[in-house]
Amino acid sequence: MKYLKNVATLVYHPEKCVGCGMCVTVCPHRVFTEYNGKVQITDIDLCMECGACTTNCAFNAIEVHKGVGCAAAILIGMLTGEEPSCG
Amino acid sequence: MYGVQPANELIHRISVVRLAMVVTHRKVIVPQLGATGIAAHEIAKQTGFNVVFGPVRASDVKKFLTDGMVASEEMRTVKFTMLDRLVLTPMELVTALKPMLLAFGVLFILNAIGLGHYGGMDLVALLGAIVVGCVIVPVLLPWIPGRAFSWKGFLFGLLWAVVVVVQQGLSATSELSMIKMIAFLLILPALSSFLSLNFTGSSTYTSLSGVDSEMRIALPAILIASISGVILLLINDCIIAFG
Numbered sequence: 001m002k003y004l005k006n007v008a009t010l011v012y013h014p015e016k017c018v019g020c021g022m023c024v025t026v027c028p029h030r031v032f033t034e035y036n037g038k039v040q041i042t043d044i045d046l047c048m049e050c051g052a053c054t055t056n057c058a059f060n061a062i063e064v065h066k067g068v069g070c071a072a073a074i075l076i077g078m079l080t081g082e083e084p085s086c087g
Numbered sequence: 088m089y090g091v092q093p094a095n096e097l098i099h100r101i102s103v104v105r106l107a108m109v110v111t112h113r114k115v116i117v118p119q120l121g122a123t124g125i126a127a128h129e130i131a132k133q134t135g136f137n138v139v140f141g142p143v144r145a146s147d148v149k150k151f152l153t154d155g156m157v158a159s160e161e162m163r164t165v166k167f168t169m170l171d172r173l174v175l176t177p178m179e180l181v182t183a184l185k186p187m188l189l190a191f192g193v194l195f196i197l198n199a200i201g202l203g204h205y206g207g208m209d210l211v212a213l214l215g216a217i218v219v220g221c222v223i224v225p226v227l228l229p230w231i232p233g234r235a236f237s238w239k240g241f242l243f244g245l246l247w248a249v250v251v252v253v254q255q256g257l258s259a260t261s262e263l264s265m266i267k268m269i270a271f272l273l274i275l276p277a278l279s280s281f282l283s284l285n286f287t288g289s290s291t292y293t294s295l296s297g298v299d300s301e302m303r304i305a306l307p308a309i310l311i312a313s314i315s316g317v318i319l320l321l322i323n324d325c326i327i328a329f330g
Contacts, residue, residue, distance in 0.1 A: 001167055004234050004297040025140050026122035028165035029292065049294040052122035066123070067295030070288030071236075074299055084295060086288075 008047035009065040014038055016061035023053035023062055093124035101134045116141045116156070119163060167291045172225045175289045179221035183282050187217060202324050208258075212251045216275040219243050220282025225289070236293070237305035240283025244276035251275065266323040274316035277309045284309075 010031070017038045024032045024039055029046040032039045032053065051066030067073075067084055077084035101107075101115065115136045117125055120143055127138035142151045142162035151158050191210065197203025220240050224231060231239040252268050284305055287293040 001229050001292050002234065003293050004300060007297040007300050008294055009296050022127065025163070026119060028120060028143060028163070030160065030164055046292075047294060048292050049296060050123045052120075055124070055126045056122055056128070058126075058128035065296065068288070069290070069293030069295050069298045071284045071298050071302060072288050074295070074302055084299075 002043075002045050003048070003069070005045050008044050008049060009063075010041065010044055010047045010049070010053075011063040012039070012041055013061045013063075016059045018059055018061075020058070022056045022058070026052040026056050028052065093121055094126060094129060097125060097130060098133050101136055107135065113137055114139050114156075118145070119143045119158070120165070165291045167228075169226060171291075172228060172289075175286075176222045176225055179225065179282070179286060179289065180217070183217050183221050183285075187213065197324065202328050204324060204327050208251075208255055212248075212255075212271060212275060213278070215247050215251065216244055216278040217282060219247050220279035221286075224279065224283040225286050228286075228290075235301040235305065236287050236290075236298075237280045237284040237301055237309070240280035241276045241305075243283075244279025245272070247279065248272045248275035264323055264326075266319050266326070270316040270319035270323065273312040273319070277312040277316065280305060281309050281313075 012032075019034065019037045019039065021034055021039065024034055028050065029048060031041055031043060031047050033042050047064070048069055049064050049066055051064055054062045054064050054066065068086060070084070070086065073084040073086050076082075097115070097117070106115075107113075113136050115130070115134075116139050117127075119140045122140055125138065127140070130136060130138050139156050140158075141148060141156075142158045143165055144162070147158070147162045151162065190213070194203055194205045194209070198205055224236070224240050224243055227243075228239065231242060233239055233242065248271050252271055256268070284298075284302065287298045
């Protein structure tokens with residue numbers, strides 16, 4: 001299942017990538033595949049911004065605005081002026 | 088943000104139980120979905136243990152181990168099957184029904200003071216919109232056109248509203264005025280849309296940016312539709328009571 005198009009904040013910096021494949025392992029939606037000794041993003045629209053890849057990239061080759069894709073959390077965030085959180 | 092910091096907890100546990108003295112190997116298996124809070128390289132640096140990310144589902148752990156700590160693509164993928172969605176719906180319903188009891192209470196008071204003219208069919212209409220948003224849309228999620236949850240809820244809420252309006256319009260005993268009909272067409276889809284939007288929190292594939300972007304459009308629309316609908320209902324009540 002895919003969510004909205006062109007909204008994910010995932011950014012990949014191939015020049016920093018050493019091809020360890022950790023992002024390929026941890027991504028729950030298989031956004032990355034190994035390619036030519038590095039990785040490539042196969043479908044950015046599958047990204048749910050969980051942040052597993054960026055947390056586990058020791059070389060800072062991946063950036064993403066990590067968070068919960070939850071309307072209630074965003075609503076609470078809007079009301080309290082804080083980052084969206086499950087409370 | 089989430090209470091316990093998983094990485095700190097893991098480092099703490101490895102240290103407290105003196106894991107390095109208990110086992111000869113230097114591997115610790117962490118569920119794959121723990122990777123959002125655990126940086127394998129940090130754990131290795133601080134404890135000397137190498138994190139091996141296991142499969143997503145615990146039921147695959149046995150196969151993962153017999154395969155030499157290798158997880159297949161299938162074992163590494165998060166799913167959201169119809170059964171997964173179905174088991175979540177009772178919770179959605181209970182959460183939605185609590186505030187709705189308040190709404191039913193208001194309708195009852197309006198009736199009691201002679202201003203409201205609400206009956207069983209109105210209750211069915213509202214309950215139906217809740218069931219659409221909390222059960223029907225989540226269960227049929229991948230087959231409903233569009234990607235935004237609020238849109239899916241609006242679409243099926245509108246279908247339900249049309250069913251209600253046609254059914255009440257055809258009923259000989261019903262006193263469905265044009266104003267009330269429009270109010271239903273505004274309130275019921277808005278309610279289903281909001282409840283479907285709320286299901287993003289239970290889903291396994293929605294992103295913060297995505298939900299944020301759909302909410303910017305959906306929330307004002309839901310608010311305007313529901314407030315206008317409530318105003319129309321009150322106007323309708325006043326017309327019947329005083330007109």
